[in-house]
Amino acid sequence: MARIGVFVCHCGENISATVDCGKVAETIGKLKHVALSTEYKYMCSDPGQTLIKEAIKEHNLTGVVVSACSPRMHEPTFRKACAEGGLNPFLCEMANLREHCSWVHEKNELTTEKAIDIVRTQVEKVKLNSALQPIKVPVTKTAMVIGGGIAGIQSALDIANCGHKVIMIERSPSIGGHMSQLSETFPTLDCSQCILTPRMVEVAQHPNITLYTYAEVESVEGFIGNFKVKVRKKAKSLDEKACTGCGLCTTKCPQKKIPNEFEQGMGMRPAIYVPFPQAVPNRPVIDKEHCTYYLKGKCKICEIVCPTKAIRFDQPDEILELEIGAIVVATGFDIKHADFFPEYGYGRYKDIIDGLQFERLASASGPTSGAILRPSDGKVPKNIVFIACAGSRDPAKGIAYCSKICCMYTAKHAMLYKHKVHEGKAHVFYMDIRSGGKNYDEFVRRAIEEDHVNYIRGRVSTIFERDGKLFVKGVDTLLGAMPVEIEADMVVLATAGVANSGAEDLAQKLHVSYDSHKFFAEAHPKLKPVETNTAGIFLAGACQNPKDIPDSVSQASGAAVKVAALFSQSELTREPLVAVVNRTSPPLYSTCVACGMCKPVCPYQAIELEEFKARDGRVVKKAARINEGLCQGCGTCVAVCRSKSIDLLGYSNNQVYAEVVALLNDY
Amino acid sequence: MTNLINRAKELLENGTVKVVIGYEAGPTGLARPAFITDPAKAGKLIYDDRCVQNLAVYLTKAEVKNLGKMAIVSTLPVMRSIMMLISEHQVMGDNIVVLGISTEKELLDIADIGVMKGYIEKCDLRNPEKDRETLAMLNALTPAERFAWWQKEMEKCIKCYACRQACPMCYCIRCTVEVNQPQWIPVQANPHGSTEWHILRAMHLAGRCISCGECGRACPVGIPCHLLTMQLADQVNNYFHVHAGTSDNMTSVLSTYEPNDKESFII
Amino acid sequence: MSENIYKPYLMEIVNIVEETPDVRTFRLKFKNNEEAEKFSFKAGQFGEYSVFGEGESTFCVASSPTRKGYIECTFRKAGRVTNSLANLEIGDTVGFRGPYGNTFPIEEWEGKNLLYIAGGIALPPMRCVIWNTIDLREKYKDITIVYGARTVSDLVYKDELKEWEDRPDIKLITTVDPGGQTPEWRGEIGFVPMVLEKVAPSSDNTVAILCGPPVMIKFTMPVLKKLGFKDKDIYTTLENRMKCGFGKCGRCNVGKVFVCKDGPVFSYEQILELPEEY
Amino acid sequence: METTRKLIRKQSLEKLYAHLSGSRKIYAPVTAANKQVDYKYNPPYAEVASDHIRSTLSVKNIVFPKVENLFLFTNNRTESTITDIELFKIPEVVLWGAHPCDTAAFDVLRSIFCWDTKDEFFSQRVEKLTVIGFACHKSDDYCFCTSTGLSPDSSKGSDILLSRLQNGDYVADIITEKGNAILDSCPGLFEAAPDEKPVITEVKVKFSHEQVTAKLANAFEHPFWIENSLRCIGCGACAYVCPTCACFDIQDETKGKNGKRYRSWDSCGFGLFTLHTSGHNPRQVQSQRWRQRIMHKFSYMPDRNESLGCVGCGRCSSGCPVDMNISEQLEALQNI
């Protein structure tokens, strides 16, 4: 039974000045199943809305068309009014007579005719609308933060402080990330460890945060509010409860010559080790690849010396199955290794290092206890050359983007060097100085003006050795591309920031898209920079693109708010304008044949193939199924479905077809 | 042929398959599809110039599937169809034995899908030569001439759907023409209904047509409707550099995209 | 001008009952009085109902031929035509052609007990004959109706069920599937065959008229046999897809039997003769 | 009416064609560029085919068009009005050149369309039709009219049957009043018939249709159906080219408030032909549909419509993309 009410709004004179609203209402009133067609000065006003509410009751309306302004303006208003009048809000449509008609056309018959066409189209559509109920999705109020760098830490703390449970996963033995490797931070030059360590400890001690280090995501299933995540907790060969973190084992381990990752290979560590003194948790792990016992079957010195008998050589990896409501990906970045630049001679020349190595040299807790000593002979370099944009903004190298942080940290490195080696000369080759940010440009100016760092605008073509000395050859473009050759005791490459290893693999497990550089992709570059296109998975920090600390922290807090908002209710309510694959009774089950054409078009990974089984367990049918928790209602799957087995609620095939027909035919 | 018969016999005898789908000679001398379930009858199998039908259409037919695991005599179009059917989850690669036939009519040793992929990659994947000529002829006409040419063909259409039924890729259990809410395609076999039907069919095969020409061959009134899908197969390759049926993991070109897909008509 | 057998009568919807969210009953009146007067039908017959622009759909006349001046039909929203029928309002026009098919042999049943067994949306095809025999109540002995649906809200003709329940000369047993009951439900809970077995009506001098989904028929038949019903004393109606109603369009035949001409009413004895094609 | 035999010379035949097409529409076979023969309205005589064995489609569309409006309607706000098709406007048509199988098919169609309730659309079209049949001087392996009780020179369904003589002239058998009327309208074109036997092709009898019908009575569950229809792909080609297949669909189509209800050809070979809205399908798989096709023509129709549903034209077999050869199957069926 269809009884449609049509309400033509004058919008003051905004519509009625060019459209003959009376004629529209009258003509539409003659249409089949239009129970009421009336006009009013301001439909959105209180009396206007009351008119609708009363008409719904009086005429027992089954659908309403408000012919007024753009639905983008007042659709929620009128749908709400309908709901208050006792009509399902999705049985209300708007005909756009203002923005798409009265405001853009002259006053004449054609304009009124167009208005009639527009209203008739919506009348025919609304007849086919169905009452829809908002979709409720239960939410598990536990968040998972993947990655324990500063972004992950910030997110975890913010979420935990909102009162929600957080599980943090970190693949290395300690949280802290790259920030823990840094000496000082720009633009304030305060000590990185000093500001980070308290946060790390807070994570470890927070009652709402469960920390799993040395752990990685194994698989992710489910959808927003209802993820099922399997986490592989790699065996640390240690009973963490028993261990007191005394460190005796690490001092007694006979393996001592393992390049220390934390020191960027500039220091050594034993096979049982704590990555750095401030590590959280401050418990050792056994590196099975280097441990004598694991390699040769004997040694066990650590076990022998351990006062609490905490060593467990036979410990297996553990798989945790976790129920998670939302995920923050904060897996950070890596830097391009300097061996990417054969022209700069990295590897051949020991005194060419990358930025992170310089951080370790400058760090008070680093291999040189903070003294700037060159790797080859431990001498203090007198001349140091910094090369910015090593790889970045170099399409020929496949990295077209700007790594964003290098300008700033190169200035910082040059300053740190000058502060430690007062008589030394620091040169910086750069393309442009990008120092946007609070106090950033001032910081760079300080390096140039107060610390007299020699900034040369130009690229370095090669670095070569002559008589045991390095020479950096480039051009100074500010001097008209004049060739420059600088003798250097040490060269620091500000290599490009790149996606962390394993990012692609993780993105695939999470069903999150990533860009051609394997950085995770945001849902919208401007308006959804924190969301991914998989609902319930958010991004924080440099896993999205290279970012400095303040940006990472801001985004991390942003992601935390997104999670907190999601967790603010026990059920997630979503607009029911989603796609559905038809279902019928057996033996057909659905007209879908599971060709899978719809699956890759879905930007939200909302489509999967469902199997139907007979009593004996045999799969008798496969058909696509759309997860209404994930579907955003774009309808692309509907258009690619050959058998028309998918339809989009609110924009169904029947509805849009009726619109086309109604728009072009008189009734 | 002896190799084919022996192989079919062996597969049936040792129980690897329950049915061999191939060709036999009918009483009028035409080759027709044969479904051999008894090894003793493997001798009926033939393979020669008369064997033109794309047998892959039977891989999705319920009553054929009910016979059990299948071996199928496969020329290049059949192999390409199989690739598409695997890609689209309609058959399982390890559920069928491919009795490949080379262009020289020799039995190929197609041990698995990987081998088949290798073989397909080496083949000429373009449309058959005589169809290329017709396509070139049509493409040289003016749009109005082409419209007239096609309308003359469309008038003949009786909507028997032989084109659809003969196509291995038209395996839907409900075709769009059978949808009546809304009635996408007019039911009538009139110029309008027929034109829209053929547009629909061609679009649904865009990027999926493997250029076997079976639709045109099946048409009882002689509409060369295969030219529509073949033209699109050409264009798919032209724009997206893809030949349908070259891997068992193909994503339809209309289900995927490249941000820099080239076009010149969107303003 | 000769007669166009495909041309429907124009009918006006004079009443609509929303039986369940999906099921409607229309009361239809002829627009043309002459046609109304010439028109007659018998219990069991069916017609083609149409919405102009959407097509025709086949269902039984659900009202009794004893009620003159109108016909009623009950349908469930399922396809294109029934969906658009459901959108119609009182005063709207529909097309109807019919009556087609054979009828329940109610004259033969005179003096016998009648046992009606229906499930879900299969009550409408039987409602016609139920009312027909009720309206000729004195000609029949006991009338028992066993009607079941999935849930309480799926029961159609709720008002009439009440009326039948209240009548002393009709025994009505309603049932819903386990889980389909409401707190207020006072009928039986269980599937039709089981309820029938429990009620165990006598097969003596009794005709059983059975209509329902295939699965219900499948499980009810053995119960009827167990109760002693003979094949020839069990009747049902078949529903096959139809277009013309005259045995021409080629759809509805079960073997050589045209459901539209030779049916839709069949005795179980006849059904057993048919090939498995319905 | 008593049949009379006349002679019509080659040259006169053209004149007869011109004479007939002067007063009404004439529907005659024409050979297309791709060698297939299709019937057209009013083709020039020079293009009319006379040596073909069978046209691509049968001529049934002349009495049972592939799309035929049943009535027109207009929907207003609540009212709908029906406009009848003006059947009296159906033009007079001469069917020229049809072979005996095709002309005999009109009777078969009549047995369906008028068996119980008369279908006026069909009847009116038949009424307006005059048939000039041509006996067959050529045949091929697909032909099996002789197995269906017909022959290459059967006059069934023709108003005038022409049979070719050795020299290219024809003898004309005037079968009906309609035929007689033509004869009367142009007596000058007809001469006294010679005592010469026309050239008639020989069509081998492949099976006895009575025996097939007898066998089918108990063959519903026979494995034959599955075994012999595995290669059937379920298209409607056989039904659509068939001169006697009469299954149809009824549909509505609207444009704005105006619309029409029409019927169009349908085929029992389609999977959705018998599908219920509920999803239940009495003929779920192709073998059941193939069985229906054979049963309908050779068992149900003889029983219910008192005519065999087949005239042995062989189109379904020659037009089948997968070589489903009906006469071969019937031959086998008579021996099961």
Added chain:
Amino acid sequence: MSDFEPKVVAFVCNWCTYAGADLTGTSRIKYASNVKIIRFPCTGRIDFMLLLKAFANGADGIIVSGCHPNDCHYTSGNFHAKRRWIMFKELMDFMGIDMNRITFSWVSAAEGARWADVVNSTVTRIRELGPYVSYKELVNKSVEEEVKND
């Protein structure tokens, strides 16, 4: 031909072109009233059959418009639509169906003036092309079968 008022249907996405057309209104930029809009969530939703249905129901021209590449509210709907239109256009061209009657465009929510341009240029073009006779004939040929014998 001067009194020919073309019927043009615009299939647009909600997020860019529909909003852009709203902006045209808010900016009071005038354009031809021949174009009427049907709103879709995304260009990815627009079935190619709808374009044919528009012609079949008497449209003389069509506009299909959505978000510029990379701006899709749903990230990729417009890219899918683009591929679909590439194939559709090739097929239509091959069948001789006039693609000059369809304007494909990207109009963002900020391009109110551009929307007016797209509409006006399309209407001008369709006006020059005249009524879409060949498609109408195709449909009418089919409608008026009535009593004809073929």
